[in-house]
Amino acid sequence: MLRILIKKYPAPRPVLKSLIIAVLSGLFIALFLLYFEPFNLHLNTDGNKVFHMSFFGCITTFVLLVFLYVFPLLLPNLFSDKNWKLGYQMILNMLILIVIATFNSIYSNYMNSIPFGWDSYWLILSRTCVLGFLPIAFITFFDYYQKVQSNLKLANNILKNKKEFLEDSKEAAHQLSTDLKNETFSFSEHDFNYAIADGNYTDVCSLDENTLKKVTYRVTLSSFETQLKESSSLKRCHRSHLVNLKKVKDISGNAQGLKLELINQSEIIPVSRKYIPIVKQFFL
Numbered sequence: 001m002l003r004i005l006i007k008k009y010p011a012p013r014p015v016l017k018s019l020i021i022a023v024l025s026g027l028f029i030a031l032f033l034l035y036f037e038p039f040n041l042h043l044n045t046d047g048n049k050v051f052h053m054s055f056f057g058c059i060t061t062f063v064l065l066v067f068l069y070v071f072p073l074l075l076p077n078l079f080s081d082k083n084w085k086l087g088y089q090m091i092l093n094m095l096i097l098i099v100i101a102t103f104n105s106i107y108s109n110y111m112n113s114i115p116f117g118w119d120s121y122w123l124i125l126s127r128t129c130v131l132g133f134l135p136i137a138f139i140t141f142f143d144y145y146q147k148v149q150s151n152l153k154l155a156n157n158i159l160k161n162k163k164e165f166l167e168d169s170k171e172a173a174h175q176l177s178t179d180l181k182n183e184t185f186s187f188s189e190h191d192f193n194y195a196i197a198d199g200n201y202t203d204v205c206s207l208d209e210n211t212l213k214k215v216t217y218r219v220t221l222s223s224f225e226t227q228l229k230e231s232s233s234l235k236r237c238h239r240s241h242l243v244n245l246k247k248v249k250d251i252s253g254n255a256q257g258l259k260l261e262l263i264n265q266s267e268i269i270p271v272s273r274k275y276i277p278i279v280k281q282f283f284l
Helices: 015-037 039-046 049-074 086-113 118-161 219-228 273-283
Strands: 174-175 184-188 194-200 201-208 209-219 232-240 241-244 247-254 258-263 268-272
Touching: 015 039, 015 049, 015 247, 049 086, 086 118, 086 268, 118 258, 118 273, 174 219, 194 219, 219 241, 232 273, 241 258, 241 268, 258 273, 268 273
Parallel strands: 232 268
Antiparallel strands: 174 184, 194 201, 194 241, 201 209, 232 241, 247 258, 258 268
């Protein structure tokens, strides 16, 4: 059980999907409370059951927006696929439930016109966890399993059917500009392996007399990518990586996407969900 918690898992991202999840989850909570009326919540609504149950749904939406959209937007290094694991996601889910339970308890006390008390808080917390933790844990583990199986299947399909590329020592040379005035650098596409972003800098890894060397340039990876848009094989595969797809030796998958193993190097290059179609199109 503990081993699966350290497996890679997609980190929450400030994207439209996160907004949709937050809104739909709040709507589900409101409708669930209205229809099933659990824990006799409807008995103290003073005829405003729809409003009060909807407000509980709004609490869920607000908390999810903060944890799934605002925090990843403000703390991108923390919510990064590079470090995010299934265990972190489970901890985040638990924190979300605790915060939702806290706000629910405060609003429930207001609705019943009674002061905040620890007894009522623990009651609301236990109810929220009972209703939320097990279903969310099941969904998270199931989602992990589905993503792993899907990406492994895709990786095997690419390996089975991918086109073969002949090595050509006369492949195009590229000359790129950096962010420093009048500074340029060049490399052969044949020797280029990958590039990795480091803030406003980019580390370029390429072969020099059969030795893999890394050189850092003052240029963002986005600018690096733009200047290579005419290349058919040098492609962005991750927000922090650009790779020479002709150098790929092996492909595997995990819950976050694909993983590329290149010729003559040990470092594994990640392919995020966004860039999987580019890799798939190149090889198939």
